Amino acid sequence: MNARETAWRLFSSELNTATYEIKGADEKSPSYIVTHLGAMVNRVLIAGVLTEKENVGSGEEPMWRGRVQDVSSGNFYINIGKYQPEAAAAIANMDTPAYVAIIGKVRTYTANDERVFVSVRPERIIKIDEETRKQWMLETAQSTWSRLKMMKKATSLENATEKDLIGLGFCERDAKGIVTALDHYDVPNSATYLKTIQYALRTILPDNNIDLGLPEDVSDLPDEIEIEPGDTAHNSADMEDTILRLLEELDVDGKGAPRDELERRAEAEGISSMELEEISNILMDKGLVYEPNLRYLKRI
Amino acid sequence: MSNNNQLTPLFEELKKVLEGKIDDDTLMKEVKKYVEDYGIDVDRAKRAIIKKYDTDATSSFVTADSIVKKIDALKGSEMNIDVIVKAIYVDKKEVNIRGTKKIIISGILGDETGTCPFTIWEGESVDLIKGETYHFKNAYTKMWNERVQINLGTRGKIEKADSTVDVPERTIPTSESREIKIGDIKEGVGNITVTGRIISTETRNINVKGESKVVYAGIIADDSGKIQYSAWNDYSLKDGETICVKNAYVRAWRGIPQLNMGDRCEVSRVTDNFGQIQEVTSKKTISDIVKIGGALDVAVFGTVVDLRTGSGLIKRCPQCNRSILNDECSAHGKIEPVFDLRMKLIVDDGTGALSAVVNRSDTEKLTGITLAAAEELAKAQSDMDSVSREIAQMIIMKRITIKGNVMSDDYGPMMIVKEASIDDVDVVTEAKKLYEEMEGAL
Numbered sequence: 001m002n003a004r005e006t007a008w009r010l011f012s013s014e015l016n017t018a019t020y021e022i023k024g025a026d027e028k029s030p031s032y033i034v035t036h037l038g039a040m041v042n043r044v045l046i047a048g049v050l051t052e053k054e055n056v057g058s059g060e061e062p063m064w065r066g067r068v069q070d071v072s073s074g075n076f077y078i079n080i081g082k083y084q085p086e087a088a089a090a091i092a093n094m095d096t097p098a099y100v101a102i103i104g105k106v107r108t109y110t111a112n113d114e115r116v117f118v119s120v121r122p123e124r125i126i127k128i129d130e131e132t133r134k135q136w137m138l139e140t141a142q143s144t145w146s147r148l149k150m151m152k153k154a155t156s157l158e159n160a161t162e163k164d165l166i167g168l169g170f171c172e173r174d175a176k177g178i179v180t181a182l183d184h185y186d187v188p189n190s191a192t193y194l195k196t197i198q199y200a201l202r203t204i205l206p207d208n209n210i211d212l213g214l215p216e217d218v219s220d221l222p223d224e225i226e227i228e229p230g231d232t233a234h235n236s237a238d239m240e241d242t243i244l245r246l247l248e249e250l251d252v253d254g255k256g257a258p259r260d261e262l263e264r265r266a267e268a269e270g271i272s273s274m275e276l277e278e279i280s281n282i283l284m285d286k287g288l289v290y291e292p293n294l295r296y297l298k299r300i
Numbered sequence: 301m302s303n304n305n306q307l308t309p310l311f312e313e314l315k316k317v318l319e320g321k322i323d324d325d326t327l328m329k330e331v332k333k334y335v336e337d338y339g340i341d342v343d344r345a346k347r348a349i350i351k352k353y354d355t356d357a358t359s360s361f362v363t364a365d366s367i368v369k370k371i372d373a374l375k376g377s378e379m380n381i382d383v384i385v386k387a388i389y390v391d392k393k394e395v396n397i398r399g400t401k402k403i404i405i406s407g408i409l410g411d412e413t414g415t416c417p418f419t420i421w422e423g424e425s426v427d428l429i430k431g432e433t434y435h436f437k438n439a440y441t442k443m444w445n446e447r448v449q450i451n452l453g454t455r456g457k458i459e460k461a462d463s464t465v466d467v468p469e470r471t472i473p474t475s476e477s478r479e480i481k482i483g484d485i486k487e488g489v490g491n492i493t494v495t496g497r498i499i500s501t502e503t504r505n506i507n508v509k510g511e512s513k514v515v516y517a518g519i520i521a522d523d524s525g526k527i528q529y530s531a532w533n534d535y536s537l538k539d540g541e542t543i544c545v546k547n548a549y550v551r552a553w554r555g556i557p558q559l560n561m562g563d564r565c566e567v568s569r570v571t572d573n574f575g576q577i578q579e580v581t582s583k584k585t586i587s588d589i590v591k592i593g594g595a596l597d598v599a600v601f602g603t604v605v606d607l608r609t610g611s612g613l614i615k616r617c618p619q620c621n622r623s624i625l626n627d628e629c630s631a632h633g634k635i636e637p638v639f640d641l642r643m644k645l646i647v648d649d650g651t652g653a654l655s656a657v658v659n660r661s662d663t664e665k666l667t668g669i670t671l672a673a674a675e676e677l678a679k680a681q682s683d684m685d686s687v688s689r690e691i692a693q694m695i696i697m698k699r700i701t702i703k704g705n706v707m708s709d710d711y712g713p714m715m716i717v718k719e720a721s722i723d724d725v726d727v728v729t730e731a732k733k734l735y736e737e738m739e740g741a742l
Contacts, residue, residue: 003590003712004646004653007605045605045648047697086692101697103605124606126696134727135699139603142734143650149741171587171651197738204731212742 005030007045007103009140012074013196015044019116020184021108033106033118036188037147038154038178044120046076047101047128047136053091054294057081064091065294068100071137071199073281077119078102087122094127101128101136115274137200144193154178155187239279242269247289247299256291256298307331310342314349322353372413374450376443383436383450385409386465390428409436409450410467418450426458433461447488477546483524483582485559486592487552494559496520496527497542497572519596520559523574525582526596531561542572555594555708581703586652590713595706600656600715601723602649604698611643612688613674641671643691647702647715654713656702662720667694698722 018035032040048070057063064080064087080087087104094100104122111117128136153168154160160182165175181188194212201210246265250257266276280297283289292298311331315324322330330352334345368382389407396402405423408415418436420426428434437457442449452458477493485492501518516531520543529548537543546566550557561567581599589595615637616622617629629635643658643666664670669677674687704718 004648004655006586006650006652007603007648009650045603103696124692124696126693128697131724131727132697135725138725138727138731138734139650141731145734145738173587194738194742197734201731201735204727205735208732208735210735212738 005042007043008039008041009045009136009143010035010039010041011140011144011193011196011200012046012070012076013192014039014144015041015046015076015106015120016074016118017192018118020180021116022180033108034177034180034184036181036185037144037151037193038174038181039147040173040177040180041106043103043105045101045103045136046070046120047099047133048076050091050094050096050098050100050125051075052291052294053094053096055092056294062088062092064088066091067294068102070140071196071203073285074196075281076102077117078104078125079107079119079121080125081121084122087125090125091122094125099128099130099133100125101132102126111273134204137204141197141200144197148190148193150174151178151181151188152190154182239271239275240283242266242271243276243279243283244288244299247297251298256296259295259297262297307335310335310346314346317350318353370413371409371411371416371448374416374441374448376441376448378439378441381439381441383409383411383439384433384461384463384465385411385436385450386433386467387428387430388415388467390430392423392428411465412468415467416448416450417444418452420452420456420458422452422454422456428458433464435459435461477548481524482520482522482527482559483584485525485527485550485557487550487555487557489550492548492550493544493546494520494522494548495542495544495570495572496522497574498537498539499526501537501539521574522572525598527557527559528596529559529561531565531567532563533561533565535561535567537567542570542574544568544570552593555592555713556596556705557592557594586647586649586654586713588651589654589706590652590708593708594713597703597705599701599703600647600649600654600706601699601701602647602653604645604695604700605648605653606646607688607692607695608644608646608655609688611645612641612691613671613678613684614640614642616640639671639675641669641674641687643667643695645695645700647700654706654715655711656704656715656717656720658702658717658720662717663691666698666700666720666722667691669694699724 014035014037018033018041020034022032022034022040024031030042032042034040046068048068051067051069053064053066055062056065061082063082066078068076068078070076080091082088102120102122103124104120107119107121109117109119150170154165157164160179162175162179165178166172170178191214195214198210198212198214243266246262246269247257250261250265263273263276267273271279280289284291287300289297289299311328314327314331318327330349331345334340334348335342340348368384369378371383371385374381386409387407388410390405391407392403392405394401395404402421403423405420405426405428407418407428409418410416435458436450436452437459438455439450439452442451477491478489479493480489482494482496485494497520499519499521501516504515504517506513506515514534516534516537518529518537519526520529521527531537544567545559545561547564549560549562551560552558581597583599583601584595586600586602589598589600610623614623615625615627617624617632617635618638619632619635620629622629622631624637627634627637641660641663643663645656645658646653647656658666660671669687669691677690678684678687699722700720701723702715702717702720704715706713706715708714
């Protein structure tokens with residue numbers, strides 16, 4: 001029986017940091033990206049603000065790229081091609097910013113240096129209202145919390161096997177995902193996910209003074225940004241200055257600094273593209289830079 | 301010579317099997333000819349030489365390369381194995397395989413390590429006696445209903461074993477009927493005992509092998525769920541009474557498990573403490589339903605994540621109600637179609653996904669688009685698909701509760717929806733609940 005793949009509810013902080021993929025043996029068997037919390041993801045249900053969209057294809061054969069911000073500075077990256085006609089038609093008619101929900105398949109892209117980037121290829125993208133967005137945040141927070149709890153339970157055993165976990169009442173899917181995650185990653189740092197949940201709860205309950213007792217300065221860095229040991233030359237503030245300087249240098253025609261050029265120059269300064277991504281997010285949050293479109297970054 | 305060394309084990313094995321039917325020199329020559337001169341692999345060479353010199357073996361292929369295995373070691377993909385087993389349950393019957401009548405024997409075999417169903421496909425001249433121990437030779441195994449099954453085909457052979465095999469009591473499924481809640485019943489649970497209240501009864505006349513037979517059927521429920529039952533004997537079951545059924549078995553129809561009360565079944569009247577159960581439609585997660593394969597009268601709460609093709613405004617044949625493309629019915633030819641409205645949804649609750657077919661009145665209720673409005677829209681746009689595009693905008697991402705029966709086929713589970721409603725969650729209350737739980741846990 002070919003049951004349809006479940007649409008996972010997860011935040012970008014969980015999805016984007018996943019690097020391990022179980023590839024389907026042939027075209028018919030599905031591939032899964034395994035997150036640090038043990039979600040085995042083929043399809044997702046995500047929601048947030050469509051902040052940018054850009055047709056990088058042609059009028060006849062559109063190829064849409066976009067960004068959907070879920071919470072805080074977290075972003076999902078979306079790509080819609082000609083095989084997603086419904087989603088392509090829908091996004092063509094959308095203005096940014098807009099609340100959207102997306103049901104789609106996850107895709108990975110492995111860079112030359114073996115870093116893995118995760119994007120979503122929407123099957124459906126639809127406009128939603130604020131209430132529906134909150135519902136998604138709640139459901140995703142609940143779902144993330146239940147994965148955190150399961151992960152905690154699983155790590156309290158030494159080298160738990162799938163069988164052990166099923167014995168503890170886990171369903172087969174969860175048991176397999178968690179064992180796979182623990183095989184391929186370290187025990188996850190729950191602070192990242194708890195912060196995301198905290199942010200979601202603050203959005204839903206603005207008057208309730210939500211505080212899960214997490215230190216405010218836990219950086220929003222997704223945990224894939226591991227600065228190489230010994231590579232302590234950079235702190236965030238230095239990198240911010242460097243990027244701001246580069247932005248000015250590279251903005252020759254007032255359109256902003258081209259992303260690829262910026263990335264190349266940043267690399268030369270010892271800033272990896274993941275760090276660059278993060279620093280640009282911080283600078284955007286501070287209101288110092290913005291993206292005129294997906295391929296440019298510009299100083300304000 | 302190193303080659304000779306490699307051939308020695310084969311030579312020794314063949315010598316043992318052929319027991320003096322061939323002298324050592326000839327045997328070594330044969331071995332060398334097959335393996336070295338013709339490059340035949342060792343296993344094939346072994347079979348070929350045995351076949352050539354052991355005339356007894358040619359008829360049955362009782363070869364040296366099948367191995368005696370224990371039942372718990374079987375994987376369901378063995379091509380050629382031997383088992384020494386006790387026949388626990390034996391059923392000889394005539395079946396119709398592609399138009400040919402055939403006698404097969406099926407049942408259950410057991411050894412010290414477990415039990416396993418079996419089928420002997422050439423059962424004409426075989427007689428198995430329950431309780432006796434047999435040596436099944438050249439059998440093969442398959443997975444069926446997630447269980448390993450031992451099969452014996454034309455190459456197979458059965459001999460009475462000299463020894464006997466002890467089968468531990470607990471592994472004999474026929475000896476003890478297992479008590480189970482109705483909500484947990486799924487295909488392949490075997491011999492079960494169920495306590496439930498009769499919700500409805502009916503009698504049906506069916507035709508079994510040209511003979512008219514009465515089946516006593518209906519619905520039985522406990523506090524975990526309900527299930528259809530059919531009894532082959534009249535137990536005078538009445539609505540509202542609670543019975544305990546021993547030795548019942550389960551068959552699934554399109555994924556929906558059904559309880560069967562056969563000849564070995566015992567029915568007794570008991571009192572229960574289920575309270576009011578008739579009214580309750582049991583609530584299930586989609587993963588629970590997928591695990592069982594189907595369900596009778598369940599409620600599922602989830603998010604609509606897609607609208608499949610075949611949704612929206614459709615045409616039907618006025619005579620047989622089939623949905624049709626163009627204006628031609630496959631049974632009634634050219635007809636004047638009638639319009640209808642329906643949705644084929646994908647509902648996903650985070651544990652799994654199922655498709656759900658929603659009829660016209662619920663489609664109108666959920667989307668606010670009436671059939672008349674849909675027809676007008678299609679006419680105005682001169683495009684029937686415009687209706688489903690409109691509906692997709694209104695229904696995707698809605699959280700709905702759907703009730704009905706779930707069946708499964710190759711494409712997964714599908715619900716024919718009897719009742720549907722949009723059910724928004726109280727986000728604030730639920731968020732507070734989550735916050736409290738997390739605060740308590742951190």
